[in-house]
Amino acid sequence: MSDHEYTPKSNFGKWFNDRLPLLTLANHLTDYPTPKNLNYWWTFGGILTFCLVTQIVTGLVLAMHYIAHADMAFDSVEHIMRDVNYGWLIRYIHANGASMFFLAVYIHIFRSLFYGSYKAPREIIWIIGIIIYLLMMAAAFMGYVLPWGQMSFWGATVITNLFSAIPLVGEGIVTWLWGGYSVDNPTLTRFFTLHYLIPFLILGLVVLHIWALHVPGNNNPIGIDVKKPSKDTVPFHPYIVIKDAFALLMFMIVFAFFVFYTPNILGHADNYIEANPLVTPAHIVPEWYLLPFYAILRSVPDKLLGVIAMLSAIFILAALPWLDTSKIRSAVFRPIYRQFYWILVADVLILGYVGAMPAEGLYLLIARVATAYYFLHFLVILPILGFKERTLPIPLSITEPVLGGSSNLAAVRDDSRLEKLK
């Protein structure tokens, strides 16, 4: 945070700001010194805020017309699609908005992975981010249940049944979650309640996420600490605001294309069949953004171990700041890590692909290899790489991108450690 005192110009402003320093906050947000070399991968924070607000606003309108009852939910969704003014538009924005939200969050997460944004002093930002991501998955899953189609019902059955893997109390927990002996009306009403609640929890965490970000300031593509404010930084407004706006508009064009021209392509056709507890769909598939984790779950033959593997795959991310032992943040100066990074990206995409396929034969084999590699990357490759990798010299500042003769402390420390290892 900037240390200089801000005083409003008008008397009323002074009077108000002494009592509630909103103007100081606004001044901090506009003046906030931001590294001037941020690339477009840094615009996804703003895009994600837009996604969250869009989901909340469209969700509120949908909730005015939706009926959370097992006998009426499907009908009420069709009512929204047909008879509510622009109901089709609002529902398609909300349904595709979830996919866009995840698309953006995956880019945001993988940006962090590439530029080492999770490293000290930004561990808390990262961990809050992981909690937000977990809550997003919970919200998306419960939201997918609400239309009460076949995939809603059977997806809910499969996912809630995972809890039955817990020894001794598992069955009891599942009954408690369902509010009965199968997924039914009580399950739907509680999922609706939670689906309504979670976005506001996310909103609160987003405030903390941004607050925590504003303490050390943004990381940047070079990954070095920048002095703030200095010639390496620009004020958030107007420089970053206009750039975020430009990127957001590009994102909105893609978003609009999905909403207006292929609104159902990311969903599953079976979800337009009303839920029927007596008919199981041929393949139960979650939404695309959950597929990598679904693949990990299915690649382990034991149910309990599968659930543990799936959860570990997410929670392992929270430990990332300590698993990655390298002092250099940006992959730009880590030639070996950079290659492993792209292998990880490919690995996750492959997991997503096999997650959509039946868990048999070659697909299962690929899923197992990819799952093993996923854990190998975080538990073995990253910790060792931090010690072994010979990193490139890093520049002193953003305005001085000359790579010769690094005297940066972090790099020196890293090199001396390399010497010791020899």
Add this chain to the structure above:
Amino acid sequence: MKKFLKLFFYILFLIPFLPQVYAAEKVEYLTTDWSFKGLFGKFDRSALQRGYHVYTEVCSSCHSMKYLSYRNLAQEGGPEFTEAEAKAIAASFEVTDGPNSDGEMFTRPGKLSDKFVMPYENVKAAQAANGGAYPPDMSVLVKARGGGVDYIYSLLQGYEDPPAGVTLDDGVYYNKYMYGNKIKMANQLSDGLIEYSDGTKATVEQMSKDVTTFLMWAAEPHLESRHKMGFKAIVYLIILTILVYFSMKRIWSRIETKV
């Protein structure tokens, strides 16, 4: 090598978006020149009206369409029957209403506000009349099947004699596009089955195309306004993006960094 890797990633990124990924078994469906596809796709009014004709004459004896009302037939973007025509269509159906002041149910001619009359009282009755198979409600059928319109269009024309070695139970038919090839609906369409009022020749292909168009509209009644609005929205966004791009260039020109 780098180029190859890049290409490989682009392809990988696209995979989750391909609908085929979700369809486990791939069958080549028949297709035709659907008027409602594409950026400016619109329904062919006369195809919709003919499709409605096929639906009432053929499908509606078993398949319900519970989310549609007779008023929808006169709605903009639909078959656009005149209001008088839609009223006449509604009035040709007997609707059960009530209870009246004596507590009795009674029947009356349909009104525009009535939902499409259902062929059976309930699902059980429908199953009982169809050898245990429930003829699915057709309101969102096109969206509820993996292949969409092409699947329905193909299925209607996909009846053939079973290949050697396939034995069929009584009341089960062979269809090469049906999942598992066995279907409980008999072939319904034959050339000249109905007579179109606009003089179009009622071939199986023509009727399949018309009724599938009608079903597409039934599932997506606002498709036309969606396409219209989508075009405007995207053009607006593109223009705004260009303007914001130049403003950004202008603002960032004050400092020595490329955006």
